[in-house]
Amino acid sequence: MKAITTKQRILNAPITRILFGLLVCFIAFILAQQLTGKLLDLTTLDKNYRNLIKGIISSAAVIGAYSYFYKKYEKREITEFSKKGIAKYIIIGTLIGIVLQCLTILVITLSGGFEIVSINPISNMIIPFTVAFSVATFEEILIRGIIFRILEEKLGSYISLLITAIIFGALHLANPNSTLQSGLCVGIEAGFLMGAAYIYARNLWFPIAIHFSWNFMQSGIFGAITSGNEKTSSLLTTKISGSDLITGGEFGPEGTVQAIVFCLLAAFILIQLSKKKIVNPYWKEGNN
Structure with a gap:
């Protein structure tokens, strides 16, 4: 040798x-x-x-x-971008992101804090679609495709999930109007959900689709602030008000309690469905 x-x-x-x-x-x-x-x-x-x-x-x-x-x-x-099952993962991932964002907005609506001011032309969705697509692709490649995947080889799935969740949340602390609460929310909900999605599918199409549809629904459809950034044009012009715990305040709906609950539940379900795909840390593998 x-x-x-x-x-x-x-x-x-x-x-x-x-x-x-x-x-x-x-x-x-x-x-x-x-x-x-x-x-x-x-x-x-x-x-x-x-x-x-x-x-x-x-x-x-x-x-x-x-x-x-x-x-x-x-x-x-490069199996992370395999064509096998690409349509299934993109469709299911998109639907998961849509459902999770709709549930998050539903809680705000039920609290009386969501008001539709006007309905705008479909062309208003071009900018948020572009931003959501680009951000989802770029961030998932960097965080899940590179950092999580490589760390997982040595540290295992669970430790890598925790580390990348912390990194993802910390990166969003640099955003405008970010707070410790919003950083924790993003780290917990998106960090664990997207990592769990990658473990489940073992490709990047699935977390990219979830990430994209979550962001696009939030900014392009519901007209909400996304990650503390300025509002873009959207299908709906809306007014969101109420407690920051429920609305996310100036950071947007992803900085809410209900977003954490719904996304963590989805992440837990994906992890339970991925038991056979969980990677053990190298020190446990060595004992097998």
């Missing part, structure tokens, strides 16, 4: 694989955004449609960069 060199140990180390992967994906996203933006600026397309095309191309670039990089680096097939 060949001895492993120091260079190979460093290159094969989880932290190295994570950092290189993050760097590659960031570069791919930035280059795609800039190059596509410059080309589209030469056209007469409406700004919203230019942004939509730019978002789709940028997302495809990140998927391509991730797949090519890890296929070469880790010398394996």
Whole structure:
């Protein structure tokens, strides 16, 4: 058996694989955004449609960069973006995100804090669709595809779920109007739910679909603030008021108690359905 060199140990180390992967994906996203933006600026397309095309191309670039990089680096097939079952996972994931967001808004409505002011043209959904699609793809590749997947190999599914949930929540603390409560909410609900979705499907299509539809329903349909950012155009112009625990305040509905409850319940169900797919930490594997 060949001895492993120091260079190979460093290159094969989880932290190295994570950092290189993050760097590659960031570069791919930035280059795609800039190059596509410059080309589209030469056209007469409406700004919203230019942004939509730019978002789709940028997302495809990140998927391509991730797949090519890890296929070469880790010398394996990239099953995270397998075509097998893609339609099923996208459809079911989208429905889960829609249901969870509707239940969250339903609680606000029942508390008397949700009012529809007007119904707008369908074209108003283009911007939030673009943002939700791009953000879901980019964040799920970085957090679940790179960080969670690689940590899970050594630390197992449960510890990796906890670590990536903390990272995901901490990243959102940098958002406008973020609070410790909102960061905890995002970390708990989205961190565990998206991680559980990845464990269940063992691909990224499923968590991307859940993430996308959750964000799109929140901002594109219900016209709510998303992750503390400014409101975008939406199908419905709405007024949300009431206790921050129920409405999420200036951070939006994902910073609510009911969002935690519904998303944690969904995560628990997915974990229960994924018992055979749970990875044990390396120290337990060694004892088997």
